Amino acid sequence: MLPDLYGALACVHLSPCARGTRPVHVRTCPLDERTTEAAVIVSTVSRTYALALRLEEYHGRWITTALELA
Structure with missing residues (x-):
């Protein structure tokens, strides 16, 4: 995961049920x-x-470069 994206996710507090x-x-x-896009x-x-x-793909690993949550 890109460092900026990881930093944004680290600030999100999930409820216990999530x-x-x-x-x-x-x-x-x-x-x-x-490159692959996914819908989940x-x-x-x-x-x-x-x-x-x-x-x-980056150096043999998959890295998340964009993430949207709705």
Whole structure:
């Protein structure tokens, strides 16, 4: 994960019901050999979230370069 993105996520405080939640649906869309975008639906007891993220290959690892949460 990019350092700026990680810093922004570290400031987010999740409610206890959000911790440990698993995705219920994942859809990926490869853009090229080194870039993939994904849409993820995550459901908790009280709410459903949509996530969009971009993953890019960097030195043999996937790194999150963009993340949107709705």
